[in-house]
Amino acid sequence: MSHEPLLRDLYQAISDGVTGDGLARFFSPDAEQVEYPSAIRPTGSRRPLADMLAASEQGAGLLSAQSYDVVSYLESGAVAPSDGDVAPRVGAEAAPRLLKR
Numbered sequence: 801m802s803h804e805p806l807l808r809d810l811y812q813a814i815s816d817g818v819t820g821d822g823l824a825r826f827f828s829p830d831a832e833q834v835e836y837p838s839a840i841r842p843t844g845s846r847r848p849l850a851d852m853l854a855a856s857e858q859g860a861g862l863l864s865a866q867s868y869d870v871v872s873y874l875e876s877g878a879v880a881p882s883d884g885d886v887a888p889r890v891g892a893e894a895a896p897r898l899l900k901r
Contacts, residue, residue: 811868
């Protein structure tokens with residue numbers, strides 16, 4: 801069974817602004833997000849599902865829009881490269897301050 805439709809539904813939900821518990825159906829209970837260093841989180845991070853869902857609520861306040869195009873799909877492991885566009889609500893220089901815990 802291909803997981804591609806589920807992946808596409810997840811990206812559509814994110815693009816539609818779904819956050820928190822509305823995203824839970826897309827993940828197994830033991831899911832973990834590994835975020836590599838970026839402008840928003842310079843040191844990167846790892847978080848379990850509960851923290852991922854909470855962060856999606858926080859992130860909704862930072863972005864006015866986001867969209868993703870799946871450019872290729874590999875049904876082995878958890879690899880799904882995509883091109884994404886996000887539009888911050890605040891200047892990029894403010895984003896790291898807003899996300900620090």
